[in-house]
Amino acid sequence: MGVPFLDLKAQYATIKDEVLAGVASVFDDQAFVLGKYVEAFEAECAKYLGVKHAIGVSNGSDALLISLMAAGIQPGDEVIVPAFTFFATAGAVARLNAKPVFCDVHEDSFNIDLKSAAAKVTKKTKAIIPVDLYGQCADMEGVLDLAREHNLAVVEDAAQAFGAVRHGRKAGTFAHYGCFSFYPTKNLGGAGDGGMIATNDDELADRVKLLRLHGERPRYHNKVVGICGRLDGLQAVVLSVKLKRLDQWNGRRAEIAARYNGHFEGKLATPPVSEGNSHIYHQYTLRLNNRDAVAKKLAEQAIGCGVYYPIPLHLQECFKQLGGKKGDLPVSEKLCETALSLPVFDQMTDAQVDEVAKAVLAAV
């Protein structure tokens, strides 16, 4: 039969009329960039996340970039970043001519290893970017303790964790800045690029708003050099429709993960949920020693799967000049060889979950 890695068409079928009505309103009002639909979505996000400010931006990468700019990161500053994450986490640092300093992650949670991070702190360290990878929060209390000790800005990369909760708080609300991505494949995904920065600090929110609009205030008077980092009205209306269903969809993701766990328990290491976390399973990720062979067998049966990520950031070609070597960050390196993500999407049926699980068990 086959199972896709992600089926956005199935999700769209459940919301099509509402999405198209929203899109029509944007055209009727010709409110394409920022404006009332973006403001409405920002207010809905702020309420959902329980933060004072949710600021719509162009994408998740720019959310990170703007946050680092707002934190005053300068050329030569060091920013600690886990080596096992999507490139954008480190790319934002390098874009400012600052230095990403890579640390390792925990093998079970896939999230930042604070011992490794603490060992990387120097006098030049100015910020740290924990990532809530695959949909569960990093040890944010630990990150905040480390940051307080060394006076670091904290940018929480919650691009994969909209709606995840840790000890009663939503992902992306722990730090000075919380960054989200609305890339279409995200659990809250738009119809193109989009992103968000959450903060409880009025002053930081003001700086973020200034920076997302070329540092312009008032019009054509540029106080600082910012970027073109605005969110579109079309994205906002689509995302507003989806936000209303997000808890239900995240709940279905958790059910799917539980069903996978039921199949794999006692046979494979299932992805553990860290104490205090509620995981939204942006990805359901196994660690398999014969990962590539399993992926090949799944592909032969038209079953989708994903490798996030095949290369740790300290070994990426573009960071060669930083001197990272194989063996520096062994857990990240091992995960790049073993991590395999299985299909998880809100409209996935139990029968599809069972088919994937059966194929995995036959392949390992």
Ligand SMILES: Cc1ncc(COP(=O)(O)O)c(C=O)c1O
């Ligand atoms: C962990 C992480 N950080 C940052 C980003 C960047 O988001 P975007 O693709 O919206 O720029 C992504 C998404 O792709 C991500 O998964």
